Amino acid sequence: MISDEDVKHLGWLSRVELEKEDSEKFARELDRILDYFTILDAVESDLSPLHHVLELSNVFRDDVVADSLTAEEALSNAKLQENGYFRAPRIL
Amino acid sequence: MLNVHESDVDVMIGLECHVQLNKLNTKLFCGCSSDYQNDPPNTHTCPVCLGLPGALPVINRKAVECGIKVALALNCTIQEETLFYRKNYYYPDLPRGFQISQYDFPLATGGIVHLEGEKGREIRINRVHIEEDPGRLVHKGAIEQAKYTMVDYNRSGMPLLEIVTEPDLKSPQEARQFLNKIRNILEYLDVFDGNLEGSLRVDANLSIEGGQRTEVKNISSYKGAERALLFELTRQKNILRRGKKVVQETRHFDEARGITISLRTKEVEHDYRYFPEPDLVVMRVGGWVREIERSLPELPDAKLDRFLREYGVSPVHAKVLTSNIHLANFFEGVASMIDPAFCTRWIADILKGELNYRGVGVERIAQPDFIDLMKLLEEDKITDHGAIEVIRTILDHGGDVGEIVREKGLLKAEIDETEIAVNAVIEEFKGAVDDYRSGKREALNFLVGQVMKKTRGRADPDHANKLLIGRIED
Numbered sequence: 001m002i003s004d005e006d007v008k009h010l011g012w013l014s015r016v017e018l019e020k021e022d023s024e025k026f027a028r029e030l031d032r033i034l035d036y037f038t039i040l041d042a043v044e045s046d047l048s049p050l051h052h053v054l055e056l057s058n059v060f061r062d063d064v065v066a067d068s069l070t071a072e073e074a075l076s077n078a079k080l081q082e083n084g085y086f087r088a089p090r091i092l
Numbered sequence: 093m094l095n096v097h098e099s100d101v102d103v104m105i106g107l108e109c110h111v112q113l114n115k116l117n118t119k120l121f122c123g124c125s126s127d128y129q130n131d132p133p134n135t136h137t138c139p140v141c142l143g144l145p146g147a148l149p150v151i152n153r154k155a156v157e158c159g160i161k162v163a164l165a166l167n168c169t170i171q172e173e174t175l176f177y178r179k180n181y182y183y184p185d186l187p188r189g190f191q192i193s194q195y196d197f198p199l200a201t202g203g204i205v206h207l208e209g210e211k212g213r214e215i216r217i218n219r220v221h222i223e224e225d226p227g228r229l230v231h232k233g234a235i236e237q238a239k240y241t242m243v244d245y246n247r248s249g250m251p252l253l254e255i256v257t258e259p260d261l262k263s264p265q266e267a268r269q270f271l272n273k274i275r276n277i278l279e280y281l282d283v284f285d286g287n288l289e290g291s292l293r294v295d296a297n298l299s300i301e302g303g304q305r306t307e308v309k310n311i312s313s314y315k316g317a318e319r320a321l322l323f324e325l326t327r328q329k330n331i332l333r334r335g336k337k338v339v340q341e342t343r344h345f346d347e348a349r350g351i352t353i354s355l356r357t358k359e360v361e362h363d364y365r366y367f368p369e370p371d372l373v374v375m376r377v378g379g380w381v382r383e384i385e386r387s388l389p390e391l392p393d394a395k396l397d398r399f400l401r402e403y404g405v406s407p408v409h410a411k412v413l414t415s416n417i418h419l420a421n422f423f424e425g426v427a428s429m430i431d432p433a434f435c436t437r438w439i440a441d442i443l444k445g446e447l448n449y450r451g452v453g454v455e456r457i458a459q460p461d462f463i464d465l466m467k468l469l470e471e472d473k474i475t476d477h478g479a480i481e482v483i484r485t486i487l488d489h490g491g492d493v494g495e496i497v498r499e500k501g502l503l504k505a506e507i508d509e510t511e512i513a514v515n516a517v518i519e520e521f522k523g524a525v526d527d528y529r530s531g532k533r534e535a536l537n538f539l540v541g542q543v544m545k546k547t548r549g550r551a552d553p554d555h556a557n558k559l560l561i562g563r564i565e566d
Contacts, residue, residue, distance in 0.1 A: 013363055015182045051175050051197075056373040060153035063116050066123025066138070074134045074142060074245070084133045085230060085242035088184035 002030045101329065102301040105267050105321060106259035109274055110293045112225060113158045113251040115283050120224045120251040121149030121192065129288055133230075133244035141249035143187030148371050151176075155222060155251040156199070156377060158283040160384050162253055163200030163220040165277050165391055170200050172378040176222075176369040184243050185226035193223035193254075195366045199377075205257075205277075206393060207269055208411070215270055216258040225250035228290070247290065259297060259305075264321035267296065271314050272415075276392050280417045287453075298324050303332060304340040308352050311345050320345040324352050395420055403432040409440040418454050419444065425459045430466040438466060438479075446483055457486050464493040468503075478502035501552055513546040514559045525564055536560060 007026045011018040018026070071084050080087035116126055122140035139147035160170055177195040203217030227248040231238035255274060261267045271294065278284035285291060293312050298321055299305035308324055311317045323345075328338050343352040390398070392414050399410040399420075413423045413436070426435050443462070447454060465482055468474040474482070474497065485496050497503055517539055518525055527535035536557070543556040 009363075013180075013182065013365075051368045052370070052373050054373055057376045059150065059373050060156070061123070061150040063118050063152050063154035064123060065117050065125045068124045068136050068138050069142075071132060071134045074137045080240075082242060084135075085244055086134070086184075088241045088243055090231070090238050090241045091183060 002027045002034065006030075103262055103325060104259040104297075104299050104305075105261035105264070106297040107255075107257045107261065107267060107270065107317075108295040109255045109257075109271065110225075110252050110295075111255065111274070111278060111284055112288070112291045113155055113253060113283050114285050114288050114291055116152065116154055116158065116251055118152055119249040120152050120155050120222070121249055124249065126250060128246035131246065133242075133246060136246040137248065141187075142245055143189075149192060149369075151372060151375070152251060156375060157380065157384060158251075158281075159199050159220065159222045159253055160377060160380060161281050161283060161388065162255075162278060163203065164381070164385055164388060165281055166200075166203035166205055166217050166220065166255065168200035168203035168217055168220055170378060170381050171197060173197060173374055173376055174199050175374045176372045177366045178369050179223075180365045181363070183226070184241050185229050185248070187227065187245060187248060191224060191226060192369055192372070194221035205270065205273060207266065207273060213260075213266075215260045218256040218258050219254075220256075221254050223252050223254055224248070225252045259299070264318045264325060267321055268314055268318040271317055273392070275314070276415060276417070280389055280391055280395075282389075282417075296321055296324075298328070299338070300325070300328050300332070303328060303338040306338065306340065306352075307342045308345050309342060309355070310347075312347065316345065316347050319347075319350050320352060323350060327352065399423075403427060403436065405432065405436045405440075409436050412440040412444055416454070422454045422459060422462075426463055426466065429463045430470065434470065435466050438469070442480060443483060446480075446487055450487055452487065457483070458492075461486065461493045468493070468497070474502055501555070509547050510543065510551040510556055511559060513543045513551060514556060514563055516546060517542040518560070518563055528564060 004023055004027060007023040007030070008018065010026075010030075011023070075081050075084070075086065078086050114126060118124060118126055119141055122138050124136045124138050124141055126136075128136040140149055163170055174194065174197050176192050178190040179193045179195070180190040182189050198219045198221035200220040201218065203220070205215045205217060206212040207215060225247050227243050227245040230242040230244060232242075257270070261270055271292070275284070275286045275292070279286060290312065292314070293310075294317050296308045296311060296317065297305045298308065306324060306328070308320050311320050324343070331338050342355045344355050345352050396410045396414045399405050399413055400407065405413065412419075414420050419439070423436070423439050426439065439462075443454070443457070447456070450456075465474075465479055469476070469479050478497075478500075481500065481502060482493055482496050485491060485500070486493070521539060521542060524535045524538050528539070539560050540553055540556050543551055543560070544553060547556075
């Protein structure tokens with residue numbers, strides 16, 4: 001069972017503020033999701049893990065410079081900016 | 093090795109070193125140029141390193157090659173299959189809310205670094221992995237007083253190698269020694285320039301016998317590592333002395349104040365919710381190892397041994413000469429023209445001392461210039477004192493040896509020649525000497541003229557003047 005504390009903690013990790021009714025609702029929903037995963041418990045556990053659904057490996061690019069955005073373009077969606085920097089809340 | 097402060101307890105230190113592969117042209121997952129050091133903020137970004145929705149990372153092949161090079165140089169085993177993970181945490185320096193890093197299946201595991209030469213202490217390497225650098229946070233004034241954070245994503249996505257040691261280091265001094273060794277190896281491999289700002293960042297674990305370990309974050313220099321660990325060691329010892337227990341925690345190193353501060357972070361490892369990065373496929377690079385191994389240059393320990401054998405230098409000199417690839421190459425270039433036994437002292441002791449004093453690299457003096465200077469010394473045309481003056485002048489103001497020697501009149505032969513001429517003139521023109529002694533000032537002009545005549549004008553008249561007066565009034 002997902003506890004209220006678990007949901008609050010998840011909320012904090014995502015920097016999302018949760019009201020009391022939200023956290024109860026999320027707890028129920030997360031429980032359902034975790035229940036769903038218990039189906040996997042029926043599978044034999046000596047299978048080797050699959051890291052990726054694609055059969056591809058070794059996809060690389062060469063170390064060649066491509067154009068970057070201009071500072072104006074990079075900052076064009078930023079509501080808060082200062083002297084070419086993005087502005088964000090101070091976090092200690 | 094241990095100093096008085098530490099000999100009384102057993103100390104265990106482990107390091108996580110983050111080094112930027114700053115010799116690459118581009119970032120780890122996008123083609124943005126890595127040459128951002130002198131550029132305004134946010135001028136080296138793209139949808140990938142800004143974390144814009146839908147942007148897809150593609151791995152820089154050369155970054156993986158560099159990682160393998162480093163791992164091999166640290167005697168690690170390269171893993172057959174290696175992959176990237178998402179490390180989730182929410183912080184302004186990470187635009188996507190996660191860092192692409194490695195977790196299970198890192199690039200390489202299980203290495204060894206010798207602290208001093210091949211017989212030096214062995215420090216075990218736990219793993220080497222590749223990850224991306226976060227952006228850079230800037231605060232106006234002190235961080236505690238800042239109203240907000242300013243973010244520059246030029247650094248975001250730069251290729252980093254994380255090198256993790258086992259807790260084998262026994263003192264802060266040894267930790268610094270280890271970092272110097274790592275820097276040296278990386279510079280030998282030509283994958284790293286340690287002079288660039290932010291090129292090295294270290295997290296350190298320290299515990300003393302019977303206590304919990306603390307992790308110190310935010311160490312960003314070689315000297316800083318030693319200072320942070322010395323502070324942390326003293327702090328822990330004081331806690332034990334008061335009969336209290338060291339609690340396991342993460343602390344932040346405040347470089348300006350030279351202290352560590354408790355961070356009280358709530359995030360523990362499982363909070364990072366690592367999972368394989370779905371936008372990147374696995375890497376199978378085992379097949380690259382043999383070729384990369386063949387391309388590895390001679391590394392510091394091997395070079396040190398060869399210098400001992402080939403040039404017959406002392407172990408102390410060999411260590412100094414191989415402590416930096418540029419100095420080692422400089423020495424070999426000079427030693428191909430000048431007797432190694434002779435130029436070793438000049439490079440390892442004198443030149444290195446002058447470089448250290450100024451905090452500059454050997455590239456400040458051109459090799460042919462230094463060879464010219466050594467030739468002057470070998471031919472006894474300049475005094476040791478004069479040669480040192482030439483070195484200092486070049487390091488401080490530039491210029492070439494011939495010019496400096498001429499301008500400063502440092503050629504020994506000139507001085508000798510003038511002295512010989514002065515002595516001969518005093519012998520030869522006793523009458524004029526007596527005239528001068530009895531107060532005839534103009535007699536001196538005559539004598540100087542004679543010296544100039546004897547040296548065919550090569551003596552410096554002022555110098556001849558002084559020598560004559562000195563000799564006559566003696």
